[in-house]
Amino acid sequence: MSGTSDFSVEHxxxxxxxxxxxxxxxxxxxxxxxxxxxxxNMTAIQIFKDSGVWRDFVEDTPPSPFFKLLQAHFNTTDNKxxxxxxxxxxxxxxxxxxxxxxxxxMPTVFSESLxxxxxxxxxxxxxxxxNSTILKSLKSGMDTKGKMVNRFVFPIYNDxxxxxxxxxxxxxxxxxxxKLIGRKTTWxxxxxxxxxxxxGYFPTQEAIEKAxxxxxxxxxxxxxxxxxxxxxxxxxxxxLDISPLLMCHLLGLNTDKIIIAFNNxxxxxxxxxxxxxxxxxxxxxxxxxxxxxxxxxxxxxxxKNDFGDMSSEDFSLWQAxxxxxxxxxxxxxxxxxxxxxxxxxxxxxxxxxxKLLRSYVS
Numbered sequence: 001m002s003g004t005s006d007f008s009v010e011h012x013x014x015x016x017x018x019x020x021x022x023x024x025x026x027x028x029x030x031x032x033x034x035x036x037x038x039x040x041n042m043t044a045i046q047i048f049k050d051s052g053v054w055r056d057f058v059e060d061t062p063p064s065p066f067f068k069l070l071q072a073h074f075n076t077t078d079n080k081x082x083x084x085x086x087x088x089x090x091x092x093x094x095x096x097x098x099x100x101x102x103x104x105x106m107p108t109v110f111s112e113s114l115x116x117x118x119x120x121x122x123x124x125x126x127x128x129x130x131n132s133t134i135l136k137s138l139k140s141g142m143d144t145k146g147k148m149v150n151r152f153v154f155p156i157y158n159d160x161x162x163x164x165x166x167x168x169x170x171x172x173x174x175x176x177x178x179k180l181i182g183r184k185t186t187w188x189x190x191x192x193x194x195x196x197x198x199x200g201y202f203p204t205q206e207a208i209e210k211a212x213x214x215x216x217x218x219x220x221x222x223x224x225x226x227x228x229x230x231x232x233x234x235x236x237x238x239x240l241d242i243s244p245l246l247m248c249h250l251l252g253l254n255t256d257k258i259i260i261a262f263n264n265x266x267x268x269x270x271x272x273x274x275x276x277x278x279x280x281x282x283x284x285x286x287x288x289x290x291x292x293x294x295x296x297x298x299x300x301x302x303x304k305n306d307f308g309d310m311s312s313e314d315f316s317l318w319q320a321x322x323x324x325x326x327x328x329x330x331x332x333x334x335x336x337x338x339x340x341x342x343x344x345x346x347x348x349x350x351x352x353x354x355k356l357l358r359s360y361v362s
Contacts, residue, residue: 009049012066015085016047019073023047028290034058036072050290050349053248062252063291065244107186110163115155117144124152124171128308130224137195137203143168147181154220156182157192167220167238178219185243189236190223207232213257214250216242216284218277222261222307229315240280242287251291257298259322260284264301277301279345282337286350286357294330294360298322334361 016023016032023030024042034044034056047054052066070082118141122132135141140154151168158164165182167189195201208214211233217223219236226234237246240262250258263277281299288297300322303314310318334357340346341354 007052007066012047012049012052015070021045036069036075048291051244051247053244053251053291055252063248064252065248107158107164107183110155110166110182112163114163115139115141117146118142118153119144124169125224128225130228134224134227138190138193142171148179151179154189156187156189158186158188159192161192161194169220180238184238186245187236187238187243188246188249189220189238191235191249203232204234207234208253208255213255213259214253215259215261216246216250217307218262219306219308222263222302225307225310229310229312240276240283242284247287250288255296257296258288258292259298259300261300261302261307263306264303265305274345278336279340282333282340283346283350285333286337286346286353289353289356289360290349294357298325298329299333300325330357331361334358 013023016030019035021032021035022042023032026046028050029046029048031043032045032047033039033042037059039058041058044058045054045056047066047069052069053063054066054069055061055063067082067086070085071077074081076082118139120132120136121142122130122135124142125135126132138154140152143149143151143153148166148168150172151170153166153168155163156165156167165180165184165187168179168181170177170179191204192202193204195203213233215226215231215234217226217234217236218239223234223236226232235246235249237243242250260281262281264275265277266273266275278299278301281301285297285299300318302310303318303321304310334354337346337350337354337357341351346354
């Protein structure tokens with residue numbers, strides 16, 4: 001269901017009004033009744049205008065993407081019924097779309113039997129200091145055939161314990177270093193991987209609940225070394241952009257802190273070079289600032305270029321850095337973001353949200 005976060009405010013308004021939802025304007029969001037369950041409380045549902053993300057406060061549901069509201073309203077997951085409302089050119093006054101126009105892409109589900117092709121050949125990561133137990137717990141291994149041949153592969157699971165993708169790390173200096181199969185915008189990794197020795201045990205979920213915090217990193221390589229050093233409260237966004245699904249998930253977690261820890265791509269030899277990891281972290285910080293206060297957000301880049309390069313001593317320094325972040329952090333982020341804006345490196349929603357950060361700092 002990717003793409004629903006790119007719709008305009010008017011798109012969401014048109015859809016909701018056609019479905020009969022009375023909207024009370026609250027600035028960044030609307031409030032309305034939970035018509036899908038016969039509710040008449042006008043403050044029950046909160047829907048954010050810029051993303052369509054919504055939640056039911058009466059039922060205490062976590063934030064969910066817009067298509068979930070349509071599924072609840074029509075009591076179906078049939079794309080032929082809800083697909084009309086997920087078209088970017090939707091208009092309540094237009095003719096009924098064709099079946100082709102109604103088509104909404106769903107994540108592919110892969111057979112569990114594909115894991116039988118993965119060999120427990122862990123030397124590649126063992127040489128990087130990663131314990132075999134960690135690799136085994138992620139159900140990973142070296143692929144022996146197919147599109148991921150000679151890559152070290154990690155299966156991606158959804159909330160129904162189905163495989164919806166694979167991430168493969170090259171082991172022979174080929175390009176690209178990482179190859180992905182599936183739609184990464186539908187991934188919450190490794191949130192839904194259960195411990196293979198303890199049925200119903202989800203290490204990542206329990207670690208986030210215990211720590212009351214979650215660390216967001218770019219790649220599985222970062223995740224592995226964080227786990228090796230005792231940090232299990234980690235989610236991977238596979239790049240520099242937090243997807244709408246991951247953002248919805250983060251908003252629904254009961255955490256005191258969301259820590260964005262992208263790669264530290266600084267080039268000391270060239271002071272004019274751009275730190276893409278730092279810029280990506282700031283952009284996502286500003287996106288989340290639309291929904292969360294600065295007290296619940298943090299940016300703490302790794303000591304080295306990425307977590308995969310860090311030693312035990314580096315992790316101690318990073319943890320100390322994270323623990324001693326002062327109240328002046330939003331001001332420092334604002335200074336960095338203002339520089340990005342001046343250089344044309346900030347646009348869209350992050351640029352719009354810059355004024356929110358200014359108001360907090362002032």
